[in-house]
Amino acid sequence: xxxxxxxxxxxxxxxxxxxxxxxxxxxxxxxxxxxxxxxxxxxxxxxxxxxxxxxxxxxxxxxxxxxxxxxxxxxxxxxxxxxxxxxxxxxxxxxxxxxxxxxxxxxxxxxxxxxxxxxxxxxxxxxxxxxxxxxxxxxxxxxxxxxxxxxxxxxxxxxxxxxxxxxxxxxxxxxxxxxxxxxxxxxxxxxxxxxxxxxxxxxxxxxxxxxxxxxxxxxxxxxxxxxxxxxxxxxxxxxxxxxxx
Ligand code: SAH
Numbered sequence: 001x002x003x004x005x006x007x008x009x010x011x012x013x014x015x016x017x018x019x020x021x022x023x024x025x026x027x028x029x030x031x032x033x034x035x036x037x038x039x040x041x042x043x044x045x046x047x048x049x050x051x052x053x054x055x056x057x058x059x060x061x062x063x064x065x066x067x068x069x070x071x072x073x074x075x076x077x078x079x080x081x082x083x084x085x086x087x088x089x090x091x092x093x094x095x096x097x098x099x100x101x102x103x104x105x106x107x108x109x110x111x112x113x114x115x116x117x118x119x120x121x122x123x124x125x126x127x128x129x130x131x132x133x134x135x136x137x138x139x140x141x142x143x144x145x146x147x148x149x150x151x152x153x154x155x156x157x158x159x160x161x162x163x164x165x166x167x168x169x170x171x172x173x174x175x176x177x178x179x180x181x182x183x184x185x186x187x188x189x190x191x192x193x194x195x196x197x198x199x200x201x202x203x204x205x206x207x208x209x210x211x212x213x214x215x216x217x218x219x220x221x222x223x224x225x226x227x228x229x230x231x232x233x234x235x236x237x238x239x240x241x242x243x244x245x
Contacts, residue, residue, distance in 0.1 A: 002161050
């Protein structure tokens with residue numbers, strides 16, 4: 001039930017933390033680690049802190065961008081130490097785990113993204129996520145060490161997977177259309193943005209909050225592949241009509 005869940009670390013500074021994350025994951029039955037542009041990796045400190053979870057490190061994917069890390073994902077969570085960094089749907093670690101485990105059990109690809117030790121995730125990175133996940137903590141001292149944060153979230157994933165009832169494939173629910181992936185959603189947002197510029201709805205010099213609001217709206221809606229194709233078709237038709245003399 002946890003097989004389709006990947007943990008993504010963005011630009012981790014300390015290699016020891018990467019090792020500690022691998023250990024936290026393995027203790028909770030997770031194995032898929034993706035590192036986005038780690039500062040120092042591979043590194044002896046990472047291996048030392050993994051203490052026995054080196055197989056998780058050995059299989060880690062190392063990529064240059066968050067886009068690559070999220071390729072193929074249907075459901076994305078961004079872990080944030082601060083509340084209300086941006087107004088965005090928010091869940092605690094337990095609610096995150098319930099959503100993630102039921103999505104993973106339905107063979108959807110899920111990512112939980114963790115930020116830099118110093119500065120966390122940027123707003124642009126958080127806007128790639130369907131939900132922010134926050135571990136309730138002391139408001140005056142809310143930032144956990146990154147490996148501690150991964151431990152709490154992966155513990156909740158383990159607990160949710162133990163509680164979930166496995167559903168036999170093909171039984172019960174009617175087939176649902178697969179969700180659009182993160183890569184498709186980026187194509188959609190590029191297309192949507194180009195269209196609102198083309199039709200004069202927004203001045204590209206003064207975009208204000210429109211791009212964020214559009215992302216929040218469509219991330220909340222979660223497009224399936226049919227809805228994605230329908231909206232791409234509407235955008236293409238709007239552009240064609242606008243271009244027509
Ligand atoms: N100083 C940074 C904190 C970085 S801690 C900031 O204020 O954003 C490194 C990462 O650990 C964070 O980006 C987040 O992904 C995770 N993390 C730390 N504390 C957390 C909490 N209370 N809830 C959720 N994630 C947390």
